[in-house]
Amino acid sequence: EIAERFVTEALSLTAHEAYELKVVDLLADSREELMEKINGKKISIAGKEVVLNTSNYVFVEIERPLQAVVYDIISNPQIAVILLLLGVYLLIFGLTSPGMMAEVVGAILLILAFAGLGVIQINYAAIFLILLGILFLIAELLTPTYGPLAVASVISITMGLLMLVEEPMMPNEFYEVFPKLAVGLGIGIASFMTFVLIKIIKIRRKRSSVGEVAGLRGEVIEFRNGKGFAKVRGEIWSIESKDELRKGDEIVVIERRDLTLEVKRVDGAEGGDRKVAEKAEGETQ
Template sequence: MRRSFYHVISTFCLVVILLTLNLTLAQVPENYIPEERGAIVVRGYITSEITQATLSYVESVLKYAQDRGAVAVVLVLNTPGGYLDATLKIVDRIANSTIPVIGYVAPSGARAWSAGTLILLATHIAAMAPGSIIGSAQPVEYDPVTGTTRPVNSSKILNAITKQFEGLAKLRGRNVTAARLFVLKNLNLEASEALKYHVIEVIASNIRELLEKVDGMTVKTAAGTVTLHTANAVIEDCRPSIRERILEVLANPLVSSILFSLGLWIVLFGVISAHYYAAAVGAFFMILGLLGLGFSVNLIALALLLLGSIFLFVEVFVTPGFGVLGITGILMLILGTILLPHLTPEKWFIGGEWFRQLIVTAYALGGSLGSIMGFVLYKAVKVHRATPRSRALIDLRGEVGEALDDIEPGKEGFVLVRGEYWMAKATEPIKKGEKVVVIGKEGPYLIVRKLT
């Protein structure tokens, strides 16, 4: 195998990693908008299953609102529910928010069932669009292998979740009985019923009407009592970053269960059949599947980076050629880098303006590295496909070269033939610097002897 091809691949892998790092940095201030005058309300959306990705997104929304000096955050809810662990962490983030958070089940006909109802109860002001529904909060267990769910009837779990619902309702001055029945009786309430029974404070057909109705209301946040001034506020949407969009796909219960099950079967097949490259792919799928099972995103990112580095090292420096193991390693490094936590000016202890200049530089550098990556990839493919390997080896028979290593019979070493480096095996002892002649091939190795 030619050593130059290894160098091309190594360069390509390094460029891919650097480009990914730059693009990950570049996504951080994705929602940045130049400063504007007047009150600002930041709007976020929870419109799918509540997972680790939702938690990361809500944290980003609250952080963005803090940076923009927003007077309130509106979380638009339209969700069937989701994981309890992620939901409870979202509840904690709302409880510790210094900015009033308004939960808004919308549009008309939307629903915030189960975990969505708990998030609505946690918000400082709860609102619904006409015809929207909340409730059905009895917990269920999810089996990632079969993809099925079943209701939880354990009194220990039910009592704990019921107290969580009741505590939030009491904290916000809402109907504690209704909160209890959401869990124990799977109570469902339409918007007008929820308002009638004091589960919510406002019914609004759209967000502008919502902001007009909550204007002047007073709420208690982590920073103290706050009076809302939202009637003429500018609405800014905070969209998910690239990292959060990838997380949303991978943390989906259906996707995660498929990835985990498929990865398990591939690992078993690879181990039983001694196709260890397949086992590496299966391990990759299994790690991704763990995202949907509630595992820490940071730990999974570190696992991807560690295993990806090992796979890439083995492929480049141990095994001949470049194939499944190397490609899997590159993909693991890319995803692991993207899934790492966001970097912000505060975490770096640098100024916001300097950080934005860094991002501009990162875009420019990322574009340049992207061009280099494309060129290197083109050259690598061109070199790799220029001549079929079997034909190239046949054509080298009778060619004279030079030994670059001491090669003992049955051992391996490098030789220089036609200006290229090749791995070779010798039929007799050959010293470094001696002339050799190619007499055959054995797999990817040239068979050489001394030139007489």
């Protein structure tokens, strides 16, 4: 009858109520008290009567794996929703304001949020983070951002490795190595990217000291809301401009401020995207 009420009425009982209704056999306020009360108790296992002997018990503490700790944090409903909202807002902000790298953080937070909300399995989330970190690493090598993408790559790959959960077919030794592998790989990637960035900065400073970049021409790679990237003298530079630029536009450098170039569009020079758009408008008219 009680079992039926648990299902049909969603019955909820306190500890003492459960004891009075014989839902539980005994009450204990601590592990030690529990071991004392069950000592000498007779139970039936596989049709055989067994007497419990807990007079010489020893508690063995099993440390929770890091994967479980991380999953408990992100699976908290409040934290998962916060991660989701932050991820969406940062992704939108990053896509509308290039150069801030907010979309990078947003992508990582969205994957964590989806894992916490149960939209994707924790192992899939870990794999996505690892792949995302590899993409960040490739992007950093192709278009140096002087740090943000490299840092995001290290964080994403490390978190992905730490979040991988043991599978039935996975050898225990292989699973136990993952935390050390994650930390070691993270340190290795960070060291490598630091070395590469230092070399790039030295080369760029050396080239800049040979001659000023003012007056040089280049081609716009990406541009939104007054900021973007352009290829000048075979190098990828962050640019700012008061002109409305599009991908493929030819630009000329006005001045250089640290690692950012102030540019303007070359008169009469329009990128391929702009020409295609204007041609389409003309045909429509």
